[in-house]
Amino acid sequence: MDDQTREKIARVRANAVKLNLFLPIVFFKWKHLRNVVRDDQGNIISADVIAESEEISRSWMRNAFNHLISKSGGKYPSDAGSFGDSFLSYKGMAGNIRSSNTFVFVQDGGSADGVNVETLKGYYRAANLSTNQGMKVGTGVGAEDFDSFALGGLISHGVGAGQLVYSACTLVKSLVGNVYKATWSRDFTHNRAAGPNVSVGEAGMFMYLIYASTPSYDTFMFLRDIVTPGPIDMAFGDVLTMAYEITETYP
């Protein structure tokens, strides 16, 4: 991230505070590790950092915008069959448009968001091995598109060819100065000795929500970023640690 961008971010934060505006800024961070040494618990105790990056994420998707206005303003995402300008709806990662004229999308199917979103059932939280929600990676390198609803080429969990092992998606909360940070992280490990290498060109953050009272769940992409410099060439034993740092500045 260059100095000009840092200065602009600082100015945005200061101005948002002056006007009392909710203005989330997200940072996309990753490290490509090689020669990884782990302890007997599987924790990384040493590694060589092959490449790393920390950039502002510029890639909130339409799903995220619609979620935020639906929640902040209090409006059902009721535009059935339409996903685009002027419509309030969501698009699941399989391309299905989801809408409701009876409730806002939530996690638990109950009367409210009465769920612990920091547990394994949460919005971004994903368990070990799960590619259902949380952070995911893909092979795609296509340009970011506001209406995207899926990665260009999802890399699935596993030890087969072209797969990576997904760790749990975990949360760290912190306050630095007057900036609150919710940092969601996940490791992706190449664990197939026979290869081939896996190319990671993109990452995304997915929220898991109820869209119908049955209840029926779908997974919605909220963020997508192209890995730069990239793509990352993952060899056997390599680990890719990724994080989305979602921040809000308080007065």
Place this chain on the structure above:
Amino acid sequence: MNDREYQQILDELTQDCADLELFFIATHLKIMGSGGKVLVDRHGHSANRNFANYMISQLGSVNGSDAGAFSNGNINLMDTTGTIRSGATMIGPVFAVEAVDFYRGFASDDTLGTLVGIDDTAFSFNQFDLINKCAQGFGANQVQYHETALQVKGWNGGTRNMSITYTRRVSNSSGATITLKEVGIIGSIVLAGVRRKTMVARDVLGPPVAIIHTDFLDIIFAFNLIYP
């Protein structure tokens, strides 16, 4: 901060956000008199800590679980009684946000939805209720709150703004003029499965707006989000 200063900062912020592909939730306040005259039409000046905590809980996927102070670093709510509320769940709206609930107050309900008051104490980020709210009634400085109309979604293709707008009528049968100096938005926000009446925005009117006896005002409050 006057409206001109506000606009200057907003213009700079809007440009920076366009460059960085960021967004923000803005509010807008409009007050119309009984004859259709626009008395107030300006940016809302003040979503508060409750609103910020509610939003970061939603977008950051964090619980409103900090039982400590109502201060930076703690995600929780302070309801209109001044009590800090916390719990190991996300902060969310009631399930049926378009029912007469959430930001929509019932007729005669002076605890929920758009409410008015007579105090012009400056806005503070930690305020949790109007400073001197007009109660429902017919006595001095009391008003009649009508049911908040069903919220309306709007889209402006030119500015690319999506808005959710609430309108509530407030009448005066107190026998004297009432000088309104503040407007608040109180929502039914859910935390740990319990509904809490929570103020999410308060605007100090400058200059004040008077409602004469037997007259009414329409308070129109909008949440806005500009799309790329």
